[in-house]
Amino acid sequence: MDEDALLVAKELSAGYDRPVVGPVSFSVHRGDVIGVRGPNGPGTSTLLNAIAGSARVFSGSVHRRPGVRVSHQQQAALPLDNVPLSGRELLALTGADSRGLPEWIKPLAGKRLDRLSGGQLQFMQIWACLSAPVDIVLLDEPTNNVDPQGVQYLQDQIRTMSPSHAILVISHDRAFLDKISTRTINLSS
Amino acid sequence: MNIAQLFDPMFRLPLLTGLIFATLLPMLGMYLRLREEWLAALAFAQVAAAGSLAGTILGFPPQAGALACTCTAAAFKGWIAKTGNNGYALLMITGWAAAILMLANVPIAEHLGHALFDGQLYFTGVAHLVFGGVFLVIVVAILPRLSAKLLLERMFPDFFRASGLSAWRFHLVFDLLVAAGLALATASIGVMGAFGLVFVPSMIAYRIGPSWKGALLVAIAISILAYIASFLLAFMIDQPFGPVLVIVLSSLAVSGYLIQILFRQSAKNQPELVSSKARQET
Numbered sequence: 001m002d003e004d005a006l007l008v009a010k011e012l013s014a015g016y017d018r019p020v021v022g023p024v025s026f027s028v029h030r031g032d033v034i035g036v037r038g039p040n041g042p043g044t045s046t047l048l049n050a051i052a053g054s055a056r057v058f059s060g061s062v063h064r065r066p067g068v069r070v071s072h073q074q075q076a077a078l079p080l081d082n083v084p085l086s087g088r089e090l091l092a093l094t095g096a097d098s099r100g101l102p103e104w105i106k107p108l109a110g111k112r113l114d115r116l117s118g119g120q121l122q123f124m125q126i127w128a129c130l131s132a133p134v135d136i137v138l139l140d141e142p143t144n145n146v147d148p149q150g151v152q153y154l155q156d157q158i159r160t161m162s163p164s165h166a167i168l169v170i171s172h173d174r175a176f177l178d179k180i181s182t183r184t185i186n187l188s189s
Numbered sequence: 190m191n192i193a194q195l196f197d198p199m200f201r202l203p204l205l206t207g208l209i210f211a212t213l214l215p216m217l218g219m220y221l222r223l224r225e226e227w228l229a230a231l232a233f234a235q236v237a238a239a240g241s242l243a244g245t246i247l248g249f250p251p252q253a254g255a256l257a258c259t260c261t262a263a264a265f266k267g268w269i270a271k272t273g274n275n276g277y278a279l280l281m282i283t284g285w286a287a288a289i290l291m292l293a294n295v296p297i298a299e300h301l302g303h304a305l306f307d308g309q310l311y312f313t314g315v316a317h318l319v320f321g322g323v324f325l326v327i328v329v330a331i332l333p334r335l336s337a338k339l340l341l342e343r344m345f346p347d348f349f350r351a352s353g354l355s356a357w358r359f360h361l362v363f364d365l366l367v368a369a370g371l372a373l374a375t376a377s378i379g380v381m382g383a384f385g386l387v388f389v390p391s392m393i394a395y396r397i398g399p400s401w402k403g404a405l406l407v408a409i410a411i412s413i414l415a416y417i418a419s420f421l422l423a424f425m426i427d428q429p430f431g432p433v434l435v436i437v438l439s440s441l442a443v444s445g446y447l448i449q450i451l452f453r454q455s456a457k458n459q460p461e462l463v464s465s466k467a468r469q470e471t
Binding site: 052054068069072074079084088089092093094110112129134138 | 223337343344348350351394395396398399400401402403404
């Protein structure tokens with residue numbers, strides 16, 4: 001294994017009932033912002049799920065360096081179901097820093113998450129993963145429902161934090177992916 | 190009955206014991222609701238009743254019997270939970286049947302049985318208070334550490350797995366806390382009284398709490414108010430405490446719901462002060 005790598009995937013083929021992605025090989029280092037491209041949405045999300053341990057690895061392997069911490073922003077909305085949790089409390093759960101929130105969302109940090117708009121909630125969810133004290137951040141369609149101002153803020157934040165982290169991003173937004181990625185993984189279906 | 194009798198040591202002891210559980214149970218209820226496991230609470234309460242009776246018949250303190258049975262059930266909870274609500278429902282009706290059969294066939298169990306099912310708080314003794322007090326200290330020490338983990342797991346289900354961390358230890362600790370809490374509470378305030386304090390205050394707090402911490406305080410406040418009101422009411426009208434507590438809690442839940450509907454209705458009927466065009470511009 002590449003000793004500097006935080007994570008190495010070798011001939012990884014993953015899915016749930018059957019393989020839907022791979023085989024694919026890649027390694028992840030600090031400073032990487034990796035755009036994951038593929039012909040289908042589910043395949044790309046499955047790759048991130050395999051790294052996070054929630055999809056089945058059918059063949060090959062994913063090896064994570066011991067002690068490496070991972071946060072995973074999933075495409076699905078937070079399972080709130082009327083749980084009375086505020087934005088600030090959500091950020092505290094992952095150890096994310098609420099002081100780094102943009103000015104336009106800071107006043108909403110004390111409000112219940114189920115009283116926020118879809119875009120505001122999505123931004124809180126991303127921020128909880130993005131600014132958590134982890135080594136690898138997995139982002140699945142982070143720009144969904146987020147307004148242009150929020151997308152711009154995410155781009156800036158990813159650029160700022162990338163030297164000390166590794167970030168894997170799936171996005172249908174080509175322009176966003178082109179602006180932030182240092183390299184790309186192309187998946188076959 | 191004379192209200193001054195309330196300050197008699199005979200009533201002070203049950204009042205304090207109940208206050209401990211009125212503080213504890215809504216906290217556990219908030220996390221049980223978070224984990225969508227409130228039916229487990231009712232199942233544990235029924236098992237605790239059966240355990241209390243079995244303990245008494247075998248010559249042990251009822252609390253010891255209740256604790257042994259609910260903690261055993263909690264140890265198998267992972268397996269029970271795989272069956273979804275079916276497992277909890279089976280546990281609940283089996284606990285109820287075992288308790289009723291012991292009540293019907295063993296004379297020594299009759300007195301305690303009525304206390305458990307009628308919720309006769311006034312018969313609690315020093316042992317109930319001591320067990321409850323010690324358990325309150327344990328919960329206050331442990332629950333804040335568990336809280337973040339339970340919430341994190343609910344909001345980001347794969348966070349622990351993604352970072353290679355194990356979740357089973359804190360699941361087990363939480364399950365044992367719930368089992369022990371319900372065992373001790375059931376032995377003091379009865380099956381439905383204990384379940385009511387788990388279920389109703391957390392239900393209202395989920396609707397109106399401003400945040401998680403705020404909702405916890407709301408749940409505890411509702412629980413304590415409902416408990417004190419029920420204690421006084423049951424005392425004044427000379428009725429069993431358990432059913433009175435459940436009726437007070439249910440009335441609070443229904444009135445809260447109706448008030449919320451009325452507020453929404455009146456908000457809808459307010460004249461529109463800002464035109465939709467102006468609102469768009471802002």
